């Protein structure tokens with residue numbers, strides 16, 4: 001039987017080998033860093049995707065969320081796998097994503113994948129949080145559409161402001177890993 005501890009340990013190895021990159025980089029916030037977590041190779045790895053979905057779903061299952069989604073692009077590879085795990089566990093957790101800018105043709109949507117989020121309790125997923133500002137854009141779009149945010153969960157929090165941002169906003173915040181799990185070893 002695969003326990004949560006086994007899954008977390010295996011996922012740690014996948015993130016360490018596929019997604020932890022050293023070298024100068026400019027971040028979404030404009031900050032600079034000497035390391036980067038490129039989570040896409042982990043999210044698109046079959047085993048990585050499955051472990052992420054199971055571990056993230058386990059955290060969401062502790063809440064009363066009834067939909068799951070997040071900001072493009074980082075959240076998008078996580079959303080459907082988490083919904084599928086929810087379905088297998090007997091819990092309907094439809095997904096959606098928030099565009100960085102409103103689509104200027106076709107449906108002209110900002111929130112895509114679900115027709116009405118009003119009154120829904122939402123779990124927001126994210127691949128990496130630094131300032132937390134990107135996931136907060138999804139939070140703000142959902143709130144403006146009448147939804148209630150019950151959790152923001154990131155694969156990895158860089159411990160550079162996100163937890164304070166969400167604490168100040170009164171929104172529960174969690175991450176599977178912290179940057180220090182990788183940097184201090």
Ligand SMILES: O=P(O)(O)OC[C@H]1O[C@H](OP(=O)(O)OP(=O)(O)O)[C@H](O)[C@@H]1O
Nearest residue numbers: 028029072073074129130131132133134
């Ligand atoms: O917490 P923050 O300071 O906002 O930084 C984290 C964000 O940075 C990355 O997005 P980015 O815009 O670089 O690219 P993406 O569209 O590939 O997700 C990442 O996916 C997070 O969304």
Ligand SMILES: O=C(O)c1cc(=O)[nH]c(=O)[nH]1
Nearest residue numbers: 027028029036037128130
């Ligand atoms: O802050 C960011 O833009 C950022 C940092 C990081 O380590 N990984 C990522 O995808 N984005």
